[in-house]
Amino acid sequence: MPVVRMLREVAGRMLQGPACGCRTPALPCRFLGTSPRQIPADANFHSTSFSEADPPRVLITGGLGQLGVGLASFLRKRFGKDNVILSDIRKPPEHVFLSGPFIYSDILDYKNLRETVVNNRVTWLFHYSALLSAVGEANVSLARAVNITGLHNVLDVAAEHGLRLFVPSTIGAFGPTSPRNPAPDLCIQRPRTIYGVSKVHAELMGEYYYYRYGLDFRCLRYPGIISADSQPGGGTTDYAVQIFHSAVKNGRFECNLEPGTRLPMMYIDDCLRATLEVMEAPAESLSMRTYNINAMSFTPAELAQEVLKHIPEFQITYNVDSVRQAIADSWPMNFDDSNARKDWGWKHDFDLPELVTTMLNFHGSESRIAQAN
Ligand SMILES: NC(=O)C1=CN([C@@H]2O[C@H](COP(=O)(O)OP(=O)(O)OC[C@H]3O[C@@H](n4cnc5c(N)ncnc54)[C@H](O)[C@@H]3O)[C@@H](O)[C@H]2O)C=CC1
């Protein structure tokens, strides 16, 4: 029965492991026929590697959020200012607009995205556009469109043009039935937010494109990220950013999570370094395509204790937001990132004391500058 044997062989190849560089991957059905998303038959789905003399051409989607501007500035130091293009659907503030290339790019507009990639000869794409956990619950249909349909557009453009693609996932990709302390890389993932569901979908679709078409998909599950000079975009872990600004400005903070809510967290410098490290890691060192990364884990009460060491008059009060609390209660308290440490040498620099000192120094000097002016 030759047909059955042929099907078995194809299925066997897919289940065996990633497509290797020497094999021509089968075309996805949606790329055939009259679809605008055609992939040439000789397409090479393997992202190009780069040398110092020939750095990647980078596009960051959703780049005006909490993390994108910092990522652009970090990557520009490594690859050169003009090789890193920041994009978003919002208008950039002047200092961002003047700091390097910025373009309008709506990930829901496939043609616009493809044009951007082609016209700028993009080779690496960091896909940051998303609606985060709390805003996602407030606008499920928009979150579904941006986080799921938008991801499909990004995956197709990346596959079509042989890009190396980074998509961040999150602690929010786990749910109440996942092991919580710690959550390992591979376990039950049944999140109960549209954000979490869309991120599990992104992990699975990215890995599917990797195994099926050889797309160079790389994904890190970020903890809650804490940044000094950018505002969070509507997540459950936002309190851990806002507390520092309030502590310095007012000496007090009203927290929207209960004092004992333990969540994994990370300082932005560690997050951005991990992102570049996994993108630069040799493909053969990656035993997986989606990794947990971890740094620290604390509760609002523990964070407040650490702030008190610097600002003895600091006061924290609690006014719990039931939506955010329910989300936080379903997320991991701790992350097992041993695979990232083993495979590509991940190591964080910032623990809670260094985080608090750094954040308070930043906001302290900001407020001294404001007072002096
Ligand atoms: N900030 C954090 O603590 C964490 C972030 N992540 C992930 O990292 C990525 C970046 O996060 P943040 O910067 O915090 O997000 P953010 O919410 O601050 O920014 C997201 C950006 O996406 C843009 N956007 C929305 N719709 C768009 C569209 N149709 N086309 C293009 N852009 C669009 C928004 O204008 C916004 O600037 C997200 O994918 C997020 O899920 C993961 C875990 C933790």
Ligand SMILES: CC(=O)[C@H](N)C(=O)O
């Ligand atoms: C942890 C995240 O993904 C984000 N900060 C959120 O709280 O939604």
